[in-house]
Amino acid sequence: MRKDYEAILEQVAHGSRILDIGCSDGQLMELLEKEKGSEVRGLEISQAGVNACVAKGLAVIQGDADKDLGLFPDNSFDLVILSNTIQATMNPHAVLSEIHRIGQRAIVSLPNFGFWKIRLLLALKGKMPVTKDLPDTWYNTPNIHLCTIQDFADLARETNFAIKAIMPINGEVRGRSVTKTGFFTNLLAQKAVFVLERI
């Protein structure tokens, strides 16, 4: 199982109502239904993803995180999941505020632009870093709002979320979960999974 999925599943109470934003072909939704008896809804922008989900019997809405979160009523979910998507949205602040409105808790995973390799690439080459995880060039990347763990923690607090846990992930290795952002977490984590709770 993917390490970020594993980390997410650990955070889910049995029978929760969950919204998976950017659910792709519904792999995580299926896991949540099977392993956790969750009642899951998905939001997905691609036709291929939506069709794959519908064929699996999953309840998925075709739509865009930037535009269509208004479809979901206030407090309609126990948990909202946003995997590897926040950095690709037009307005991360608005998206996180919408998630705050919709769900009690949120799990947000993102690539960490503060990772030492990225810092090093930028420092030494003086060019926007291109890595295995972030393989696009600056002019054609969908990731228009890259940030560091520190940056995202600031935004979470600003949108009235309490940070319950930050789980660093490096490749296939999960680091020890922390509750506060620190210099070393921000330096050493390639990706992070944030567990947020409404204040």
Added chain:
Amino acid sequence: MSRKQTKLTFDKPLVLDSGAVLEPLTVAYETWGTLNQAKSNAILVCHALTGDQYVTGVHPITKRAGWWDNVVGAGKLIDTDKYYVICANVLGGCMGTSGPQDLKPDGKPSALDFPIITISDMVRAQAMLIEALSIDKLFAVIGGSMGGMQVLQWIATFPDKVFCAVPIATAARHSAQNIAFHEVGRQAIMADPDWRNGDYLAQKTFPSKGLSVARMAAHITYLSDVALHNKFGRKLQNREQLTYGFEADFQIESYLRHQGQSFVDRFDANSYLYITRAMDYFDLAETFEGSLTKAFGAFEGAACVVSFSSDWHYPPSESRAIVRAMMAAGVHVSSLEVETDRGHDAFLLDEPVFHIALSGFLQSQAEAKGI
């Protein structure tokens, strides 16, 4: 008509939303496939404004393929080897179900004495048919456009009788623009001197011109600007230059005239008035304290809401309103907005993305139901 219609006439009257009582009620319908032992494989297909019960196979009047022949049939997407497919002519229609051409006790056609009907009345008439066919619960109710309105009404009125629902290219209420286009059509019919205040059957005339214009105006709303441009552009009809007259110089004019003329051969003018009125009156939320969410509150099945990007008749925004309400009601809802330039009529055409999704949805639901 080349063969006998299948019809049921009920002993029970149908009390209409208007308060009027319809008696006797007759429903004309077609079926394909076989109802299984558990009676769990029935699909009700609901037809649109100008559709009828001849979904697939050769239409007895037009001699052309039925309106959803590409989707419904043996081995097709809605497989009649697997499902028992039912389609009934709607109340107010002109293919055998009770409508304004019914004879009154005095032997004259009802014409405008026929009571005003609603989408909800249509659905309750269908429910009587389903009961008569001894089906407790439909596996699926599927329909596009006005058929989609009936699907929405079904899960609102009979939430326990539907396992899954597919409303396509539709809306939960008629917009001012929808009503406006219908009113143009109705006025065209009524302005035809041969309409005779609705009494044309008794007076042996027919408002062909009016009905034809109504169809022409409506037909424009079924197509997108891009589709019209791609198909016709400013191309001339069988001529090299403009005639400087009012003949059908342009292909689009000729096409619309043809659409209008062929329509009057198979449709009744008063039926057109009654059914468009029923659509105009449709506002599902209104009957549920103004809340569409309440309308879907009792439905425990799954729904797949489909819209088409270039449909300006029932645009994707109308489907989003349906999805939002279903989401709030806790319905197991999926939705897709198919990217196409073919406008409202896309739901009748070969749209692979739509068909893949519909097929996937039905298969997953059939698995869940064990058929």
